[in-house]
Amino acid sequence: METFLLLLFIGVGLGSIYGLVGLSLVSVHNATGLFNLAQGETIMLGALLAYGLVSVAGIPYPLSILLILIGAVVLGLLINWIMVSPLLKRETPHVTIVIGTYAVSMIIVGITGEITDYGFVAPPPILSMNQYKIGFFPIVPQYGAAIIAALILSVSYWYFINKTYSGWALKATSINADMCKLLGISSAKMIALSFAIAAVIGALAGVVSGPLGHANAEMGFPLLLKGFISAVVGGMGNPLAAMVGGLFIGILHIIISGYFAPGYAELAVFLFLILTLYIRPHGLLGVRE
Amino acid sequence: MKKRWIVLMVFLGLAVFLAASPDCNAKDPIKVGIIRALTGAAADGGRSQVEALKFVYDQVNKEGGIGGRKIEYTIADSKTDPDTSKKLATRFIEVENVLFISGGTGSSECMAINKYAAMKKVPVFGHGHAMGLHKPPMGRWYFASEANAVETSKSILPILKQDGYNKIGMISVNHITGRTSLDLVKKFAPDFGLELVGSVPVDLGAAEATAEVSKVKATNPEAIWLFTFSRSTAAVAKALKALAWDVPIYALTLTAIPATKIIGTEPFEGWRFIAWSNNDAPEVVAVVKEYEKRYGKKPTEVGYFMGTYAATLVQIHVMKTMVEKGIPITRASLRDGMEKYSGGVQVPIPKPRVTKAYGDPPHMLIKAEDFIALEMKNGKLSTY
Numbered sequence: 305m306e307t308f309l310l311l312l313f314i315g316v317g318l319g320s321i322y323g324l325v326g327l328s329l330v331s332v333h334n335a336t337g338l339f340n341l342a343q344g345e346t347i348m349l350g351a352l353l354a355y356g357l358v359s360v361a362g363i364p365y366p367l368s369i370l371l372i373l374i375g376a377v378v379l380g381l382l383i384n385w386i387m388v389s390p391l392l393k394r395e396t397p398h399v400t401i402v403i404g405t406y407a408v409s410m411i412i413v414g415i416t417g418e419i420t421d422y423g424f425v426a427p428p429p430i431l432s433m434n435q436y437k438i439g440f441f442p443i444v445p446q447y448g449a450a451i452i453a454a455l456i457l458s459v460s461y462w463y464f465i466n467k468t469y470s471g472w473a474l475k476a477t478s479i480n481a482d483m484c485k486l487l488g489i490s491s492a493k494m495i496a497l498s499f500a501i502a503a504v505i506g507a508l509a510g511v512v513s514g515p516l517g518h519a520n521a522e523m524g525f526p527l528l529l530k531g532f533i534s535a536v537v538g539g540m541g542n543p544l545a546a547m548v549g550g551l552f553i554g555i556l557h558i559i560i561s562g563y564f565a566p567g568y569a570e571l572a573v574f575l576f577l578i579l580t581l582y583i584r585p586h587g588l589l590g591v592r593e
Numbered sequence: 594m595k596k597r598w599i600v601l602m603v604f605l606g607l608a609v610f611l612a613a614s615p616d617c618n619a620k621d622p623i624k625v626g627i628i629r630a631l632t633g634a635a636a637d638g639g640r641s642q643v644e645a646l647k648f649v650y651d652q653v654n655k656e657g658g659i660g661g662r663k664i665e666y667t668i669a670d671s672k673t674d675p676d677t678s679k680k681l682a683t684r685f686i687e688v689e690n691v692l693f694i695s696g697g698t699g700s701s702e703c704m705a706i707n708k709y710a711a712m713k714k715v716p717v718f719g720h721g722h723a724m725g726l727h728k729p730p731m732g733r734w735y736f737a738s739e740a741n742a743v744e745t746s747k748s749i750l751p752i753l754k755q756d757g758y759n760k761i762g763m764i765s766v767n768h769i770t771g772r773t774s775l776d777l778v779k780k781f782a783p784d785f786g787l788e789l790v791g792s793v794p795v796d797l798g799a800a801e802a803t804a805e806v807s808k809v810k811a812t813n814p815e816a817i818w819l820f821t822f823s824r825s826t827a828a829v830a831k832a833l834k835a836l837a838w839d840v841p842i843y844a845l846t847l848t849a850i851p852a853t854k855i856i857g858t859e860p861f862e863g864w865r866f867i868a869w870s871n872n873d874a875p876e877v878v879a880v881v882k883e884y885e886k887r888y889g890k891k892p893t894e895v896g897y898f899m900g901t902y903a904a905t906l907v908q909i910h911v912m913k914t915m916v917e918k919g920i921p922i923t924r925a926s927l928r929d930g931m932e933k934y935s936g937g938v939q940v941p942i943p944k945p946r947v948t949k950a951y952g953d954p955p956h957m958l959i960k961a962e963d964f965i966a967l968e969m970k971n972g973k974l975s976t977y
Contacts (some may be wrong), residue, residue: 307807307836314835318800422632424824426856433799435837444835447800516831517798518824518855561796562804567767569801 310435310442311562312555317447319554320454321513325531326538326546327458328505334478334541335498336392339402339532342383342409344524345416346376346503350510351519352416354427365430372507380503383408384496392495409524417521427514450512457505458547464501465543474498533573537580539590548589552576622665623658623912623922625650626685628696628706633673637823637851639698641897642720642738643668646695648884649905659909660916671697675705682706686713693718693927695905700726700770707731716928718908720900723770727955736931736956738904739869740964742770746777747961749818749843749867750785756865758841760790762814764806764829766821767794774820790814795821799831806832810840819844823851830860841865846872846967846974847896858972866974867964869943870899873974876941903940904958907931907948910938931956 325347332340350372357368387404431445465471477484477494484491510519513527530553531546538549553573560569580588627646630639650664658664667689671678678697685691686709693716697703703721710717711734719726722741726732740748753761763778765771771794782789791812795805806829809817817840821829826848833840846868849861870877872895880902885891892898914934915922922930936950940958943965948958968977 307811310836311804311807314800314803318798417632422636424827424855426827433831434834442837444803516800518827558800558804561801562807565794569796 306440306442307562309440310444311558313441313443314447315555315558316551317444317450317554318516318558319534319551320450320547321509321516321527321550322530322534322553323538323547323550324454324457324505324509324512325527326534326550327461327543328502328509329528329531329535330540330543330546331461331505332498332502333535334543335474335495336388337478338388338398338405340383340388340499340502341402341406341528342387342412343405343502343506343531344526344528345409345412346379346506346524347510347513347527348416348519348521348524349379349412350376350507351427351514351523352420352425352510352521353507354511354514355425355519358428359425365428369508369511372511373504376503376507377500380499380501381496383503384499388499389492389495413521413524420521422521424518424520426518427511429515430512433515446512446515450516453508453512454547454550457508458544461501461505461543470494470497530573533577535587537577537587539587542587542589545587545589549587552588620661622663624689624691625664625666626681626689626691626694626696627666627668628671628678628681628685628694628702629668630673630698630702631668631670633671634824635673635698635702637854637894638720638897639671639673641892641894642698642901644884644888644892645898645901646905648887649902649909651887653909659912659922662922666695667691671702673699673702675701678702679705679709682709686710686715691715692922692924695719697721703735704731707735710734714928715924716931718904720897724773727957729954732954732956734928735954736904736908736951736958738900738958740957740959740961741955742774742777744957744959744961745820745845745867745964746774746781748964750778750781750787752865752867752966753816753818753843754785754787756816756841758816759786760788760813760815761818762790762809762812762816762840763792763818764809764821765792765794765819766825767796771820778818778820795825795829795832799828799835802828802832803835806838807836810836810838814840816841816843822848823855826852827855827860830856834860843867846870847900849969850896851894858969861969862972864969865977866967866969868896868967868974869959869964870896871943871965871967871974871976872896872899874941874944876945880941899942900958903942906940907935907938907958911935 328343353372357363358365387408391401429446430449433446435442435444473489474494477491481491534550534553535546538545556572556576557569560572629643630636650666654663669681685694694710695718696706698720700721700723703719703726707717711731716734718736720738722739724742726735727741763775765775775792779789791809791814793805793808795802819842842864844866846866911930911934912922915930920926932951936948938948943963967974
């Protein structure tokens with residue numbers, strides 16, 4: 305029972321990371337209708353920068369996180385400025401822009417890989433990786449850090465979207481950009497904002513996930529895939545549904561790994577995706593538009 | 594007139610044939626195609642191997658070559674990818690006409706290279722240790738710089754028994770090499786009076802590894818044989834902490850040392866290792882110092898470096914012996930020479946020793962009895 309509870313906790317921690325990645329994808333998708341395939345690289349850079357700033361440069365974690373977040377905003381805005389906005393203005397088909405974001409992703413991976421020699425590093429954990437007990441419940445604090453980060457970011461995102469003027473403007477842009485222009489809302493600014501938000505969420509996902517495994521220039525895409533599955537399972541249009549999808553995927557992955565052969569975990573995730581789409585084509589919490 | 598043309602064509606054909614032959618002229622350079630992982634998952638190992646090859650070949654060339662023939666080597670990046678390795682092997686054999694191939698870094702690359710090279714009867718000097726590499730017809734042309742999976746399995750089991758354990762668990766990397774090793778441990782464990790009570794293949798993430806390792810923990814083994822690579826080793830070290838499981842761990846130094854680069858030495862404190870290189874041994878330190886003096890930096894990974902260094906010393910000894918005996922160095926004669934003349938070479942690993950001749954396949958520089966046992970204490974490895 306103790307092992308089961310530990311695995312459940314770890315599954316929630318892992319699922320929180322998948323959920324965060326899903327949330328970052330949804331935030332761009334809701335504003336633009338696009339999937340930003342360079343999103344995985346914000347996760348990768350978050351993890352690698354955490355290693356570089358904390359382990360190599362010796363900068364304290366809080367300051368390092370602040371620097372990473374500033375860097376993430378700059379990167380998100382750059383991706384939008386270089387690739388997305390110019391093509392959206394020219395009314396380029398969305399699939400072309402998505403391929404463009406993939407090209408940006410490859411460039412970031414290539415440059416980072418050359419700088420780091422594609423080496424593997426482990427960013428230092430924010431909290432301990434050892435097991436502790438709260439009553440009879442075993443926990444590993446670093447997974448707890450991922451859960452807390454997911455809670456804070458998803459609640460903040462929900463508040464921003466539903467309770468602030470900028471959030472309403474962002475939501476309105478995704479529904480009818482032309483009408484928003486007439487009302488004086490700059491859709492270009494809103495799209496840029498969505499990229500910045502997504503980059504911040506992605507970078508934080510990298511900071512909390514890096515210590516759980518290892519970081520290198522190529523770590524982004526596998527996480528992006530899991531985040532994408534989380535968003536689809538949860539329901540593509542709903543940011544918080546991505547978190548729910550992530551939790552389902554994370555728990556499923558860990559429980560199957562713990563009680564069946566490792567290969568079955570990946571299989572189970574994809575079977576779950578197919579099953580969900582078959583029963584609820586718009587995801588667990590998604591609604592028909 | 595027509596007859597003269599025929600004679601001319603025959604001469605021309607002969608000239609082209611001789612020029613294309615890798616051993617046409619005693620003073621022609623010895624062409625070597627080096628295929629190693631310079632990027633990708635096995636890059637640390639591959640780079641270290643290339644460093645060792647350059648170290649030995651440059652020295653040989655500086656001393657005048659082999660019977661006056663310089664070693665002309667071309668380095669290519671396999672990208673830790675079997676398909677790329679095969680393409681490079683084809684290029685080296687068909688276009689560049691190399692005498693032999695030195696490659697690759699891991700078993701899957703070696704397999705891809707060797708399948709083609711054996712068909713073309715070209716010797717391959719690689720690092721891969723999958724058993725398939727040593728089976729005919731590939732095994733006839735393959736010379737490993739280390740042991741194969743059988744020898745590695747046979748080396749750890751007596752050490753576990755000697756250290757007083759009866760019930761063991763095994764954690765292996767989740768791919769063909771790990772699964773093969775698990776099968777071998779299952780097969781050989783009873784011969785050493787050991788019972789394998791639990792086993793699991795593990796993935797690369799610490800979260801997944803925690804779930805997977807928990808299955809072995811449930812079987813209560815007295816000690817664990819960990820057959821994983823660097824990243825999965827790091828993942829298991831984290832998993833053991835998450836599970837609060839303090840069990841004696843036995844692993845391969847070759848994979849643990851790169852893992853310490855990822856997560857530091859602290860998680861490996863008290864772990865025991867089987868090794869083919871004690872990086873702190875004076876003989877190994879001397880080689881590393883010499884390398885550093887010549888190239889101004891340390892080898893990327895000393896274990897991988899030393900394995901290839903020792904195997905290349907043997908290869909050079911064989912070619913020099915062949916020259917002394919007046920045997921022309923061809924692809925086929927080099928293969929035979931490696932079997933016959935590879936004994937009597939002083940190598941510094943696993944401990945300073947004189948090699949035995951490879952003999953019939955499987956051709957390996959290191960056998961089960963050669964491995965040494967080490968323990969991590971205060972971040973350093975030492976014999977125990």
